[in-house]
Amino acid sequence: MPVTDRTRVTRLADRQVVDRQVLHDVLDAGLVAHVAVVRDGVPIVLPVGYARDGESVLLHGSTGGGLLRAAASGVPVAVTVTLLDGLVYARSLFDSSMNYRSVMVLGTAVAVPDALKEEALRRLSEHLMPGRWDEVRPPTRRELAATVVLRVPLDEVSVKVRATGASTEPDDGEDRAVWAGVVPLTLATLEPVASADAPRGVPVPASVAAAASRFEALRPELHA
Amino acid sequence: MPVTDRTRVTRLADRQVVDRQVLHDVLDAGLVAHVAVVRDGVPIVLPVGYARDGESVLLHGSTGGGLLRAAASGVPVAVTVTLLDGLVYARSLFDSSMNYRSVMVLGTAVAVPDALKEEALRRLSEHLMPGRWDEVRPPTRRELAATVVLRVPLDEVSVKVRATGASTEPDDGEDRAVWAGVVPLTLATLEPVASADAPRGVPVPASVAAAASRFEALRPELHA
Numbered sequence: 001m002p003v004t005d006r007t008r009v010t011r012l013a014d015r016q017v018v019d020r021q022v023l024h025d026v027l028d029a030g031l032v033a034h035v036a037v038v039r040d041g042v043p044i045v046l047p048v049g050y051a052r053d054g055e056s057v058l059l060h061g062s063t064g065g066g067l068l069r070a071a072a073s074g075v076p077v078a079v080t081v082t083l084l085d086g087l088v089y090a091r092s093l094f095d096s097s098m099n100y101r102s103v104m105v106l107g108t109a110v111a112v113p114d115a116l117k118e119e120a121l122r123r124l125s126e127h128l129m130p131g132r133w134d135e136v137r138p139p140t141r142r143e144l145a146a147t148v149v150l151r152v153p154l155d156e157v158s159v160k161v162r163a164t165g166a167s168t169e170p171d172d173g174e175d176r177a178v179w180a181g182v183v184p185l186t187l188a189t190l191e192p193v194a195s196a197d198a199p200r201g202v203p204v205p206a207s208v209a210a211a212a213s214r215f216e217a218l219r220p221e222l223h224a
Numbered sequence: 225m226p227v228t229d230r231t232r233v234t235r236l237a238d239r240q241v242v243d244r245q246v247l248h249d250v251l252d253a254g255l256v257a258h259v260a261v262v263r264d265g266v267p268i269v270l271p272v273g274y275a276r277d278g279e280s281v282l283l284h285g286s287t288g289g290g291l292l293r294a295a296a297s298g299v300p301v302a303v304t305v306t307l308l309d310g311l312v313y314a315r316s317l318f319d320s321s322m323n324y325r326s327v328m329v330l331g332t333a334v335a336v337p338d339a340l341k342e343e344a345l346r347r348l349s350e351h352l353m354p355g356r357w358d359e360v361r362p363p364t365r366r367e368l369a370a371t372v373v374l375r376v377p378l379d380e381v382s383v384k385v386r387a388t389g390a391s392t393e394p395d396d397g398e399d400r401a402v403w404a405g406v407v408p409l410t411l412a413t414l415e416p417v418a419s420a421d422a423p424r425g426v427p428v429p430a431s432v433a434a435a436a437s438r439f440e441a442l443r444p445e446l447h448a
Contacts, residue, residue, distance in 0.1 A: 006266070032308055032322070034258035036267035042230065043260035043267045047306040047326055082271040084256055084411070089432055092360055093349050094367040098256070102271055125317050136316055137397055143318040165419050178360055179426045181418040183435045187308070188412035194405040195389050202403045208313055211407050 006106055007158035017159040026101045026159065027052040030081040031128060031187075035059060037070045037077050050079070051127030052154075053120065057105060058112070059150045060124050068148050071109045079105040079152055087183045090166035091174035097162060099182060104158045109150035120149045130214065131207035163221070187215050230330055231382035241383040250325045250383065251276040254305040255352060255411075259283060261294045261301050274303070275351030276378075277344065281329060282336070283374045284348050292372050295333045303329040303376055311407045314390040315398035321386065323406060328382045333374035344373045354438065355431035387445070411439050 001018040009016035017023075027050075036045040046067045048059045057079055061068045071077045086099035112120045118139060125133045139147075166180040189212040192204055225242040233240035241247075251274075260269040270291045272283045281303055285292045295301045310323035336344045342363060349357045363371075390404040413436040416428055 006263075006268070031311075032306060032324070034260075034269050034304060034306070036258075036260040036269040036302065038262050038265070038267050039230075041262070042300040042330060043262050043269070043302045044230070044328065044330070045258055045260040045267070045269050045302045045304045046328060047304070047308075047324060049322060076266040078260065078267045078269045080258060080269045080271070082256060082258070084271075087255075087353060087435065089353065089356060089429075090360075092363070092367070093345065093357065094363055094371070096349075096353065096356070098273060098352075100256075100271065104268065104270060106266065106268070121317065125320075128322075129311060129313065129320065132313060132320070133317065136314075136402055137399065139316070139318055140397075143316070147318070165417065168419070168421060173361055173364075175361065176421075176423055177426055179418065179429050179432065180422055181416050181432070183416050183432055184414040186412055186414060188410055190408040190410060192405050192407050193389065194403065195392070197392060197400075198404055199400055202401055205313075205403050208403065208405070208407055211311065 001157065004156055007104070007156055009158065009160060015160045015162055017161050022161065023103060023154065023157055023159050024052060026083060026103045027057060027081055028127070029083055029101070033057065033059065034080045034082070035067060035071065035077060037067060037075055039070055049124065049128055050081070051124045053123045053151070056151045056153045058120050058124055059109065059152065060121065061148055063146055063148045068150060071150055072111050072148060074108050077107065077109050077152060084185050085163065086185050088166050089179070089181055089183065091168065091178045091180045095167050099162050099164070101163070102160045105152055105154060106156040107152050109152045112149040112151055114144070117144050117147070117149055120151070121147065124149070129207055131210060135205050135207055189215060225381065228380055231328070231380055233382065233384060239384045239386050241385050246385065247327060247378065247381055247383050248276060250307060250327045251281060251305055252351070253307055257281065257283065258304045258306070259291060259295065259301060261291060261299055263294055273348065273352055274305070275348045277347045277375070280375045280377045282344050282348055283333065283376065284345065285372055287370055287372045292374060295374055296335050296372060298332050301331065301333050301376060308409050309387065310409050312390050313403070313405055313407065315392065315402045315404045319391050323386050323388070325387070326384045329376055329378060330380045331376050333376045336373040336375055338368070341368050341371070341373055345371065348373070353431055355434060359429050359431055413439060
């Protein structure tokens with residue numbers, strides 16, 4: 001995975017990852033990207049639901065949204081996905097940290113053409129709510145027209161990972177009797193809440209039942 | 225809370241919130257902000273640990289980091305905090321959505337002066353790891369010098385919240401026998417992992433023990 005001047009990590013360079021599988025894994029584990037564009041010289045950054053599709057990310061939203069409309073015009077975009085994996089309690093505040101996996105994609109977005117939009121939305125749906133596509137009716141023509149899907153290629157990317165315990169500075173006066181370690185963090189599901197208008201006796205579908213175990217499977221290993 | 229041309233929500237305007245208490249609550253519930261700056265005409269956006277301090281947010285990082293160094297130079301920044309609260313399973317994919325609370329702060333950052341840096345770091349520490357400050361030694365002069373803390377005022381902000389169930393389009397062919405509802409999402413802690421060099425018998429401190437219940441208290445109510 002090539003590192004450019006724009007994607008080179010200058011601070012804590014050992015956290016930079018150039019393994020394409022890690023890039024894919026991080027993108028496949030997240031749900032929301034923070035997408036930035038420049039408008040009138042000022043950056044704006046907002047959360048957008050996304051999915052990885054091969055060697056690109058798909059972003060989707062309403063045709064009425066300002067951010068994606070700006071992104072669709074071919075201006076440079078940054079797409080960042082961050083997974084927060086833990087709070088690192090070192091014996092000093094200076095060495096305290098967070099464990100995380102983060103990907104930043106730089107580039108320009110292109111609109112997915114109408115003929116391919118349903119396929120792209122299916123890919124988004126299968127990422128965000130696996131199995132749901134086949135449980136509900138297909139999108140209507142009107143719904144497709146009201147939805148914008150953008151594709152940003154994974155050409156220029158930066159991947160950073162911190163997945164270790166608390167670092168120790170042997171000569172820096174830390175008190176060994178102070179506990180040090182990691183509090184792992186994870187996204188978790190709570191019990192599903194059925195809509196008030198759901199008819200009695202409609203069971204929770206497979207897609208919803210699967211959501212909880214999905215996040216469990218995505219928890220990273222803590223490295224020594 | 226004033227709405228400017230840059231912070232007005234154009235799409236789904238009913239999700240825009242102008243209650244300052246909600247702004248504070250969202251910022252107080254998050255750990256990581258996505259901070260965007262423009263570099264050579266291109267947006268970059270990276271995760272940064274932050275804390276709210278009254279009517280501003282504090283960002284902190286190493287003096288060696290490129291993003292905060294750029295932000296400290298007085299260029300426009302965007303600071304976005306997003307809390308992902310649920311997956312919304314509607315009876316169509318078009319109406320399926322996510323519940324979230326999101327804040328975007330626009331403005332410029334100013335470096336916290338050296339004389340106030342320790343106080344600002346204490347504020348950050350108390351937000352990110354409540355109680356930890358008093359369990360470990362204070363920062364050294366060298367550590368303070370290697371840390372940059374920026375302050376961004378909460379002058380121009382946009383707050384969006386979706387906290388409801390699945391919306392229903394009565395005339396749009398949805399099958400009422402399909403389950404609809406919300407799978408709530410939350411950040412959760414797993415069991416703390418002590419460092420390998422922790423002496424035997426050192427108990428998990430109060431700050432670490434409190435981390436789990438903290439996230440439980442931050443879960444939002446689902447509105448009808």
